[in-house]
Amino acid sequence: MSIYDLVHETMLSVTTNKVRSFLTVLGIVVGIASVILMVAIGQGSQATITNSIKAAGSNLLVVTPGGRSAGAFGGGGGGFGGSNSGAKLTQADVNLISQLPGVAHIAANSTSREALSVPGANVNISVTGVGDGYQTVKAIETSTGVFVTPEDIRGGTKVVVLGPTAVTDLFPAGTDPLGQKIRIKGILFTVVGVTKSKGGSSFMNADEVAYIPLTTLQRYLTGSDAISTINVEATTAEGMTSLQNDITTTLLAAHHITDTTKADFSVLSQSDILSTASTITGTFTLLLAAISGISLVVGGIGIMNMMLTTVTERTREIGLRKAIGARPVDITSQFLAEAITLCLIGGVIGISLGWGLSALITATGVLTTEVSLGAVGIAVGVCAGIGIVFGYYPARRASKLDPIEALRYQ
Amino acid sequence: MAPILEIRDAVKIYSTAADEAPALGGVSFSVEPGEFVAIMGPSGSGKSTLMNIIGCLDRPTTGSYILDGVDVARMDEDQLAEIRATRIGFVFQSFNLLPRSTVMRNVILPMIYTRVPVGERETRASKALEAVGLDENRWYHKTNELSGGQMQRVAIARALVNDPAIILADEPTGNLDTRTGQVILETFRRLQQQGRTIVLITHEHDVAEYADRTVHLRDGLVVSHEEAEAHDSARSGEEAR
Numbered sequence: 028m029s030i031y032d033l034v035h036e037t038m039l040s041v042t043t044n045k046v047r048s049f050l051t052v053l054g055i056v057v058g059i060a061s062v063i064l065m066v067a068i069g070q071g072s073q074a075t076i077t078n079s080i081k082a083a084g085s086n087l088l089v090v091t092p093g094g095r096s097a098g099a100f101g102g103g104g105g106g107f108g109g110s111n112s113g114a115k116l117t118q119a120d121v122n123l124i125s126q127l128p129g130v131a132h133i134a135a136n137s138t139s140r141e142a143l144s145v146p147g148a149n150v151n152i153s154v155t156g157v158g159d160g161y162q163t164v165k166a167i168e169t170s171t172g173v174f175v176t177p178e179d180i181r182g183g184t185k186v187v188v189l190g191p192t193a194v195t196d197l198f199p200a201g202t203d204p205l206g207q208k209i210r211i212k213g214i215l216f217t218v219v220g221v222t223k224s225k226g227g228s229s230f231m232n233a234d235e236v237a238y239i240p241l242t243t244l245q246r247y248l249t250g251s252d253a254i255s256t257i258n259v260e261a262t263t264a265e266g267m268t269s270l271q272n273d274i275t276t277t278l279l280a281a282h283h284i285t286d287t288t289k290a291d292f293s294v295l296s297q298s299d300i301l302s303t304a305s306t307i308t309g310t311f312t313l314l315l316a317a318i319s320g321i322s323l324v325v326g327g328i329g330i331m332n333m334m335l336t337t338v339t340e341r342t343r344e345i346g347l348r349k350a351i352g353a354r355p356v357d358i359t360s361q362f363l364a365e366a367i368t369l370c371l372i373g374g375v376i377g378i379s380l381g382w383g384l385s386a387l388i389t390a391t392g393v394l395t396t397e398v399s400l401g402a403v404g405i406a407v408g409v410c411a412g413i414g415i416v417f418g419y420y421p422a423r424r425a426s427k428l429d430p431i432e433a434l435r436y437q
Numbered sequence: 438m439a440p441i442l443e444i445r446d447a448v449k450i451y452s453t454a455a456d457e458a459p460a461l462g463g464v465s466f467s468v469e470p471g472e473f474v475a476i477m478g479p480s481g482s483g484k485s486t487l488m489n490i491i492g493c494l495d496r497p498t499t500g501s502y503i504l505d506g507v508d509v510a511r512m513d514e515d516q517l518a519e520i521r522a523t524r525i526g527f528v529f530q531s532f533n534l535l536p537r538s539t540v541m542r543n544v545i546l547p548m549i550y551t552r553v554p555v556g557e558r559e560t561r562a563s564k565a566l567e568a569v570g571l572d573e574n575r576w577y578h579k580t581n582e583l584s585g586g587q588m589q590r591v592a593i594a595r596a597l598v599n600d601p602a603i604i605l606a607d608e609p610t611g612n613l614d615t616r617t618g619q620v621i622l623e624t625f626r627r628l629q630q631q632g633r634t635i636v637l638i639t640h641e642h643d644v645a646e647y648a649d650r651t652v653h654l655r656d657g658l659v660v661s662h663e664e665a666e667a668h669d670s671a672r673s674g675e676e677a678r
Contacts, residue, residue: 032549043537347533352522352550354515
């Protein structure tokens with residue numbers, strides 16, 4: 028049997044039994060589409076996180092309490108940062124760092140998750156206590172009103188700047204939030220400004236925030252002088268490494284620690300944070316891919332099941348083909364080709380579906396997705412592989428049928 | 438002339454029932470090239486078993502079968518397939534057509550295993566279909582839309598299409614009306630005149646009359662050979678039973 032005939036026979040068989048072909052293909056479609064989609068979600072999230080870290084500024088160093096192993100991701104997201112047992116950073120550390128050469132800006136902040144309430148609404152969000160320079164380092168702009176001023180920070184006034192999402196959460200549409208009173212942990216604050224929208228990301232909504240003076244946060248909300256993050260912006264990118272070393276040395280001395288491995292803080296550069304973040308998101312992507320990979324295996328078993336049914340159903344046909352001169356290899360290749368074709372059709376539809384769904388999810392704005400060509404390539408390979416692995420056994424069985432028995436089969 | 442096929446002391450025992458009498462109990466006969474031979478016998482006489490052996494679909498348990506000077510017992514599966522594809526044209530008692538494919542596709546089917554160039558296939562299939570007298574407007578119908586008689590004609594066309602040396606027909610006219618049956622048998626005779634060897638299995642005397650020679654089987658044994666001239670006596674013998 029020539030390649031032309033093999034292809035032709037396969038096409039005839041696939042198109043003659045449309046319902047059967049459709050159901051067989053469906054399993055593969057679901058498997059491939061979910062692999063593509065899950066990997067796209069994983070990679071999209073990775074890109075979003077990477078971009079948001081990069082957007083924080085390339086000359087940024089982040090000092091967080093706790094050793095490297097404990098709070099490595101602390102500075103990256105703000106919301107993730109945990110204050111460590113014992114170890115803490117204070118305003119004294121901020122002052123020491125600000126005197127180091129090569130520091131352009133320094134901004135300390137501390138974050139606490141608090142309930143914000145107005146009569147008739149309340150919301151539980153991340154409240155950031157900001158120190159001097161925070162607005163500059165984080166490049167925060169306000170759409171109305173003002174940001175927390177240095178005077179507010181010195182005086183510990185009860186003012187709050189809300190993110191746009193926090194505003195819509197708390198106030199009915201059309202209300203001017205400026206001058207409104209809200210309660211944080213039961214204490215009355217005055218809204219003095221609203222920040223510009225930064226857009227949502229996969230894991231945290233940058234607009235669902237509230238900023239208050241750091242001193243106010245420490246005094247009224249956390250009751251501690253601990254600072255959860257110190258952002259240091261270097262004057263030049265070249266000065267990053269030496270500044271990172273200087274900060275480490277200074278803080279070690281200030282904290283009376285001689286063994287660097289026992290440091291109760293960590294100084295991370297943007298690249299450190301990026302590599303940590305990509306390790307986490309990479310694992311996350313792998314997990315998603317593995318879960319959807321299971322559905323691909325189930326789809327493959329579906330192919331085998333359907334091919335075995337087909338072989339039984341077409342026993343007489345196989346007997347006839349052998350009687351008129353088909354060799355065992357002709358029968359094997361025919362059924363194998365059929366299985367592989369079904370897998371590839373499923374693969375193509377699955378890739379399109381996965382791609383389409385990814386685009387749809389991106390369009391809705393809930394998540395950013397990124398279809399990688401690598402994932403598509405692997406999906407195609409896996410499809411062909413499934414066709415061969417799960418199609419071989421039924422094909423082999425068909426080729427071994429005794430023609431006489433097969434022709435008598437009812 | 439050397440026989441085109443020669444069966445010597447062929448015994449066939451089906452292993453499923455050990456105490457049963459063998460399907461073939463030592464059959465010997467030969468067919469000369471260009472001969473038209475009928476094999477007759479009541480049901481259970483071993484006709485179909487013999488046909489399967491002649492058609493290289495089965496091998497005798499003991500004894501030998503020499504086809505074109507080659508003992509098929511020494512052939513491997515691929516070689517047997519090659520013989521079936523090129524040297525033997527089968528016509529089955531039940532038609533064994535692909536039900537959801539067209540007539541044309543069914544007749545073309547054997548040619549995909551003999552690597553006939555794609556361009557030639559339809560022409561050859563058309564000739565074969567003309568030879569069995571199937572209306573041209575039926576050629577692209579699905580076979581499950583045909584009558585029994587039409588289906589058998591498609592099956593015969595399929596057997597003819599690879600231009601085989603031997604045509605093996607198992608009750609080929611069993612499902613056709615008398616007139617169509619005669620057309621088919623005339624076709625077989627015409628093929629014989631073109632130099633093909635025809636082996637026909639039947640239980641009908643009228644059908645066997647078209648053959649040069651009839652081999653009578655009973656209980657897995659050859660009971661008599663008859664030349665065509667002896668038809669009348671064969672008939673009276675059948676009626677006497």
